Amino acid sequence: MQLYNKLSAKERAELIDKAGKDRLTISFYQYHKIENPQIFRDHLFIEWDKLDVLGRIYVSYEGINAQLSVPAENFKQFKAHLDSIDFLKDVRLNIAVEQDNKSFLKLKIKVRNKIVADGLNDDTFDVTDIGVHLNAEEFNNMLADPNTVCVDMRNHYESEIGHFDGAVTPDVDTFRDSLDIIEEDLKDNKEDKNLLMYCTGGIRCEKASAYYKHKGFKNVFQLEGGIINYVRQVESQELENKFKGKNFVFDHRRAERISDDVVSNCHQCGEPCDTHVNCDNEACHLLFIQCESCSEKMNTCCSEDCKEIAALSFEEQKALRKGKGNSNKIFKKGRSEALKFKK
Structure with a gap:
């Protein structure tokens, strides 16, 4: 049985155009102990290939991290399949703010050592002892608290084009690089400040919050569902949007426009630009x-x-x-x- 792609990105794009059907771009993650990631990976490929799912999915012993697109007409079947898997039943699905039928052009499901490259030894701390999840309204309130330090857990090229008002944006190339830098910068405020974190969809904060609690931070909070879920709540509840600029995404779209603010510049001429x-x-x-x-x-x-x-x-x-x-x-x-x- 074929458990890999045979079509090129160009061939797939042509098929999508020919089909003329809307697709939904979705992301989700779930930490869970998976006994045999390879078997689980093959099962997902077989079932999702039937539904014309495309995307980049990582599976490991610690869980799953998925960014994908699915034909809108197949969404209910896709959701039903997720719900048939015990640890994925009712998992939060982050629906993209801006849709693009060609956000993904291949189905790639890979077995990795970790679903996020954090470089941490999980045996040295309790990865389930995470920070407090906040919804959009709670996040806005805490962001306005002068006793709060808000930290962007993404890399420099992500935060450069968009971030929350007043957030600390570490100039790092990888998630792992940011962990020690943030701890060092905030070492004198582990007990008296609120450490408020956010990332694209929430997965990096999930691990980081447990790590920082292990490192002695007393008041650790994270934006539930990340920026993607935040924007959905802001729109549906008519809340004030505290995010300025674009949200970087890891697919062919590269970014979603969240506000009209352009907070970065062209790297070649210096003019305002965030493309x-x-x-x-x-x-x-x-x-x-x-x-x-x-x-x-x-x-x-x-x-x-x-x-x-x-x-x-x-x-x-x-x-x-x-x-x-x-x-x-x-x-x-x-x-x-x-x-x-x-x-």
Whole structure:
């Protein structure tokens, strides 16, 4: 039985266009002890492939982390399948604020050591002793409390284009990098300040809140469902939106517009801009912020060198890449020295 994709992203995109049916972009996670992640992974692939689910899903011994899209007409069947799995029954589903039928173009379900790369030894602390979950209204109230320190648990390229008012936004490349930095910065306020955390969908805060409680923080709180769920509640309950800018997402959309504020700038000219692109030189593929003017001038490349390479034929570019590994720039989003106005 086929348990992997055979269609290319281009072929899948053409099929989606031909079908002409709306799809829903959804994310969810659940920490749970899974005895055999590989068997569970194969079961999900078989069932979800039938429903034309596409996305990026990680399964491990500690649970599942899923970002996916499903045809709207198949949503009830998809939800019924989730509810048939004990630990996923009534799991909170974060529905994307902005829908795009091509947010995902393949179904990738991978077995990983962890569902989030946190670099922590879970045996050293109680991962179930988490912080207090807050809804949008409670989050806004605590955010306004002068005794609160609000921390963005996302990476620099995520918080750069959007964040909550007054939030601390660590300049880090990975989730693991932020944990020790935050602890060091707040070491003198472990008992007298409210540590209020948020992330995209809530999964990073789930682990971080338990870690910080283990490290001696007394008042630990987290935004339930992350930014995605917050925006839904703000709209449905007509609350004040405290999030400014865009919410970075890990699919082909790259971001969702949450407010009209543009809080970042083009990495090449410095003009206000919050549009992420990938360098058109496939050997670079650097993620960075680029305005329309610079995109036209630079042919969607991050540097003159990359612009020259991207202008070559496919075969010429392939020959240049032969025998070389991926550039480290791919993993250092927005960190290239060629970018004059990077964060």
